[in-house]
Amino acid sequence: MDWQSRKVHAVCALVGINLLYACTGICTKMAALSEPFSWSYVAWFAGAVAIIGVYALLWQQVLRRIELSTAYMFKGTTLIFTMLFAALLFGESITIPNIAGSIIIIIGITLLSRA
Numbered sequence: 821m822d823w824q825s826r827k828v829h830a831v832c833a834l835v836g837i838n839l840l841y842a843c844t845g846i847c848t849k850m851a852a853l854s855e856p857f858s859w860s861y862v863a864w865f866a867g868a869v870a871i872i873g874v875y876a877l878l879w880q881q882v883l884r885r886i887e888l889s890t891a892y893m894f895k896g897t898t899l900i901f902t903m904l905f906a907a908l909l910f911g912e913s914i915t916i917p918n919i920a921g922s923i924i925i926i927i928g929i930t931l932l933s934r935a
Contacts, residue, residue, distance in 0.1 A: 842901035896925035
């Protein structure tokens with residue numbers, strides 16, 4: 821596998837890892853909707869902690885393959901995924917400023933990745 825395709829695979833993995841990290845928002849929202857310190861609350865909270873642990877391990881593996889500045893450039897995708905999860909799973913609204921912010925994030929990633 822050549823250098824360019826390895827970098828593409830690493831960036832795709834990075835976006836997938838950010839998608840996984842956005843799932844912590846689902847767990848914490850579900851914990852917030854549960855009775856404090858009930859079994860469901862503890863389970864959702866534990867799920868969030870487990871996801872963060874897996875995310876941290878995967879993040880370290882991706883950093884072995886791409887530069888830190890490139891990895892951080894894609895952190896904004898987590899906000900987009902979180903916004904989509906909030907709308908799809910919890911019925912929260914996506915506003916014009918949310919859409920504008922998402923577009924700015926995507927344009928920023930596109931511009932910086934070409935540089």
